[in-house]
Amino acid sequence: MTTLVQTLVSGILVGGLYGLFSSGLTLIFGITRVINFAHGDFVTLGMYGAVLLFASAGLSPLIGIVPVAIISFVLGLIVYRVIVRRTLSVKGISAVDAQHGQLVLTLAVSILISNVLLMIFGPSPQAVQGVLPAVYDVFGVYIAQARLVSFVIALVVFLLLYLALQRTLYGKAIRATVDDRDMASMVGVDPDKVYAVSFSVGIMLTGVAGCVLATYYPVTPTTGAGFLIIAFVTVVMGGLGNVVGAFVAGLLVGIIQQVTAIYVAVDLQDVGLFLVFVLVLVLRPQGILSGRRASA
Amino acid sequence: MNAVTRLLRSTGGLGLVVLVLVASLPLWFIQTNFVLSVATLTLIFMAASLGWNVISGFGGQISFGHSIFFGLGAYTTAILQVHYHLNAYLGVLLGVVVAVVLAVLLGAVTLRLRGIYFSLATFALTLVFAILTGHYEGFTGGEVGLTLPLLGDAPGEFSFENKVTFYWIAMILAALAFVATWLVLRSRLGLQLRAIQADQEAAQASGVLAFRVKLTGLVISAVPAALAGSVYMQYVGFIDPDSAFGATVATQIAVIAFVGGAGKLWGPVVGAVILVPLQQLLNSSLSAYPAGFNLVVYALVVLVILWIEPRGIMSMRFRRRRARPPTGAAPPGEPDPEPAAAVPSSREAG
Numbered sequence: 001m002t003t004l005v006q007t008l009v010s011g012i013l014v015g016g017l018y019g020l021f022s023s024g025l026t027l028i029f030g031i032t033r034v035i036n037f038a039h040g041d042f043v044t045l046g047m048y049g050a051v052l053l054f055a056s057a058g059l060s061p062l063i064g065i066v067p068v069a070i071i072s073f074v075l076g077l078i079v080y081r082v083i084v085r086r087t088l089s090v091k092g093i094s095a096v097d098a099q100h101g102q103l104v105l106t107l108a109v110s111i112l113i114s115n116v117l118l119m120i121f122g123p124s125p126q127a128v129q130g131v132l133p134a135v136y137d138v139f140g141v142y143i144a145q146a147r148l149v150s151f152v153i154a155l156v157v158f159l160l161l162y163l164a165l166q167r168t169l170y171g172k173a174i175r176a177t178v179d180d181r182d183m184a185s186m187v188g189v190d191p192d193k194v195y196a197v198s199f200s201v202g203i204m205l206t207g208v209a210g211c212v213l214a215t216y217y218p219v220t221p222t223t224g225a226g227f228l229i230i231a232f233v234t235v236v237m238g239g240l241g242n243v244v245g246a247f248v249a250g251l252l253v254g255i256i257q258q259v260t261a262i263y264v265a266v267d268l269q270d271v272g273l274f275l276v277f278v279l280v281l282v283l284r285p286q287g288i289l290s291g292r293r294a295s296a
Numbered sequence: 297m298n299a300v301t302r303l304l305r306s307t308g309g310l311g312l313v314v315l316v317l318v319a320s321l322p323l324w325f326i327q328t329n330f331v332l333s334v335a336t337l338t339l340i341f342m343a344a345s346l347g348w349n350v351i352s353g354f355g356g357q358i359s360f361g362h363s364i365f366f367g368l369g370a371y372t373t374a375i376l377q378v379h380y381h382l383n384a385y386l387g388v389l390l391g392v393v394v395a396v397v398l399a400v401l402l403g404a405v406t407l408r409l410r411g412i413y414f415s416l417a418t419f420a421l422t423l424v425f426a427i428l429t430g431h432y433e434g435f436t437g438g439e440v441g442l443t444l445p446l447l448g449d450a451p452g453e454f455s456f457e458n459k460v461t462f463y464w465i466a467m468i469l470a471a472l473a474f475v476a477t478w479l480v481l482r483s484r485l486g487l488q489l490r491a492i493q494a495d496q497e498a499a500q501a502s503g504v505l506a507f508r509v510k511l512t513g514l515v516i517s518a519v520p521a522a523l524a525g526s527v528y529m530q531y532v533g534f535i536d537p538d539s540a541f542g543a544t545v546a547t548q549i550a551v552i553a554f555v556g557g558a559g560k561l562w563g564p565v566v567g568a569v570i571l572v573p574l575q576q577l578l579n580s581s582l583s584a585y586p587a588g589f590n591l592v593v594y595a596l597v598v599l600v601i602l603w604i605e606p607r608g609i610m611s612m613r614f615r616r617r618r619a620r621p622p623t624g625a626a627p628p629g630e631p632d633p634e635p636a637a638a639v640p641s642s643r644e645a646g
Contacts, residue, residue: 035412083599087606100358101410101606103552105599107547112595118588126431225543229423232416271427276419281417282405 002140007262008255013147015254016154017209019247021227022157022234024205030178030241031198033095034084034102036234038110042203042230044258046210054128061128061215062149065208072112072207076200079109084199085192107132110224117221123295125218132215153212158247161205165243174198178241226270230257233277307478307561311471314565318441318467322460331458334576335529341464342568345552346473347425347520350480351513352550354580356493357407361418362549363516364402364425365395367540369525374442374535375435384454384465388526394514405515407507410496419546441536444529454530462531469527470565473520478518478561491512493559521549554603557610566609568596 024038049068050061087093087101135143165171176184177194185191217223234253238245253273260272318339326332333408371386372394406417414496429436436442437557449457456462457502474640480486500506516522529535543608548571550558555565578590605612 035415041498083603087602090606093606096356096411100554100558100583103358103415104551105602105606107551108595108598108602111591112599115595119586119592123587140356171612229420233420236416238411240336265431267431268427271424271431274424278405278417280408281413 003262006141007258009141009143010147011247011255011258012076012142012251013151013254014249014258016151016158016247017213017250018156018227018234019231019250021157021206021209022231022238022250023246024202025231026235026238026241026246027161027174027198027243028202029235030243032084033099033196034106034199035099036105037098037103038079038229039114039231040226041110041113042206042224043227044113044117044208044221044224045075045113046207046217046224047214047217048121048126048209048210049231050128050211050214051219052238054131055086056074059132061211062129062153063274064133065095065153065211065287068211069204070288073200073204076203077196078105080196080199080204082181100272101119110228114221121221122221125166125220127218128214141292147185150215151286152214154209157205157208161201162244168256171221172198173219175176229270233273236277270278309366315471316465319464322463322518326463330460334573335457335577336463336466337528338568338572339463339470340528340531341548341552341572342471342564343466343470343527344521344524345556345568346470346477346548347517347524348549349553349558349561349564350477351490351510352517353553353563354477354481354486354493355489355513356512357510357514357558357589358412358415358550358558359418359514359517360415361402361406361544362420362517362521363422363541364418364546365399365521366528366545366549367425367429367535367537368398369424369522369533370397370529371429371436371442371525373526373529374444377434377444377556378437378442383452384530386528388454388523391526392519392522395518395525398512399515399518403511407510407514419543422541422546423543426537429537431540436537439537441534441539444533446533462527466527466531469520470522473523474561474565476516476520480513485509485512485516489526490559497573533619540638542614551598553608555598557608560610561607563608563610569600569613570609 004086021039024042028039029037036104048069050064051070053059053064053067053156054061076262084102085103087098087105089188090098090101098191131148132144136143136145136148156177165175172196173184173189174197176187177191177198181191184194228252234249235246238247254287256273256276257269261269264272304313304530307433310353322332344362344366347365352358352362369391371383372391376382376387376390377384379509402418402421406414406421409417415452423600430439432438446454447455449455453536480489488499488504491502492506492509495508525540550565552571553564554567556565556570571594575590575594576594578585601609
């Protein structure tokens with residue numbers, strides 16, 4: 001029983017971070033229809049940002065969130081303006097061709113980021129050590145301070161995102177674009193601006209998640225590949241474009257992973273996840289947490 | 297002059313010229329074993345990518361899981377040879393059989409998905425294969441991988457002392473894959489696949505059995521990929537889960553075709569000739585460049601090419617185009633040099 005509770009708690013705590021970077025991916029997809037294959041590598045970038053700030057300036061990752069968030073936002077803006085937007089401006093290109101182009105372009109960005117990191121930092125794992133080292137014992141269930149604090153930060157940042165989407169004008173413009181892009185642009189929403197903002201915010205959330213994750217998860221240049229597929233799984237489960245769905249699915253994904261790791265085999269933790277993913281895709285492609293019927 | 301132009305403008309003529317050129321390369325261009333191995337790998341991945349083009353290029357079902365067939369080809373031959381001492385050629389053949397069976401099974405599930413969902417499902421499945429081959433060590437060698445026994449010069453066991461033989465085998469494989477995709481493109485099946493790519497609903501309304509056509513396309517498309525995997529195994533003599541089913545191989549096969557031009561007959565050929573040598577020549581294990589440098593350059597080249605033309609090199613419009621021949625000069629019945637270009641470009645997202 002304690003094992004089960006321990007497994008669930010671990011799953012939920014790591015799942016919060018999955019939820020945070022996946023809500024970034026789903027935000028990007030919902031607005032721009034871009035399948036961002038570089039998403040996992042932006043998590044890695046955030047993690048290296050935290051490691052670098054800690055190693056060079058002694059800055060705790062909890063404060064490092066601010067510079068990392070700003071830098072990720074700018075990086076997202078650059079990737080959107082320079083690379084993604086280009087595919088939309090090619091003369092006579094169909095929507096599907098443009099999407100395939102974006103897919104391969106972001107894939108190239110992913111290869112670029114992970115290998116530039118490999119050239120700079122080398123293949124050995126790096127970590128922020130000694131921050132939040134305490135471990136709490138709650139009725140026999142162990143909770144690491146770093147994991148708990150990371151989860152709380154993820155939750156807070158996600159709630160801020162949610163409030164921003166619900167309450168601010170930009171948020172409303174973004175939600176309007178998700179619902180009906182043509183109608184939104186007809187009532188004066190500048191699609192290019194909305195695309196750029198949501199892409200950058202999506203990357204920013206990813207960077208923040210990476211930064212916090214670095215407090216207990218060692219990073220290598222290829223760490224992002226695992227997060228990419230986790231983000232895909234999460235986003236599809238939550239329903240593509242559904243921000244709240246993505247966060248909740250993130251928790252679910254964390255739990256599935258932990259349960260498989262504990263009760264089946266550690267190295268098979270992702271197999272359980274991927275098989276659930278394919279099942280979800282086949283049985284309920286609109287996502288298990290989305291009330292909407294699938295349009296395709 | 298006119299005869300030469302005509303020859304080069306027909307797919308068959310150009311293909312023949314390219315084939316003769318490629319076949320003669322070891323005689324005048326390829327001088328070192330290193331260049332020979334780069335050229336052989338180029339042809340192997342070209343074949344896999346040509347296979348990909350059938351379901352993903354013509355049919356529009358973008359697969360990030362062709363590494364499944366590549367890996368199955370490689371692992372089947374390796375396992376049969378290492379554990380059961382089966383004849384290598386028989387192993388290659390059985391590799392294709394296994395890949396075809398898996399193509400039917402996986403296709404039955406995934407081909408019901410549309411657009412990006414299909415891509416994500418195939419991507420997840422190939423990673424499942426990678427993890428499972430790593431887990432069941434007794435059979436697959438686990439993360440360490442499988443190494444073929446060194447047999448020296450044994451043509452009966454697919455082992456040749458002279459590496460040029462592998463080059464020519466890879467060339468024949470790529471040529472066969474090219475001819476196969478060409479035949480598919482010209483066939484009724486090719487037309488149906490392109491119709492599905494353009495608009496599946498409209499195709500179905502016109503009587504195309506979309507699911508059956510896609511499944512046939514996937515099966516055909518798995519064969520060159522599996523053969524490429526088997527030949528890769530015989531040539532390199534070593535396979536591990538990551539170089540068979542990993543994300544790098546999975547995306548590599550697709551990226552080659554995208555860079556050349558997905559859905560274009562010559563796309564995978566052009567893409568492989570550019571990308572595979574680029575990746576191999578700058579490889580850190582073989583040269584003085586730091587680890588990761590080869591892939592940084594690789595990524596930048598892909599970025600630049602797709603930034604210029606997201607549809608790939610075969611869609612690029614070059615400034616100095618040949619003046620249009622005067623009316624009547626074009627020989628009747630001349631096949632379109634880019635048959636896939638005839639596909640209406642107004643495709644709907646699935």
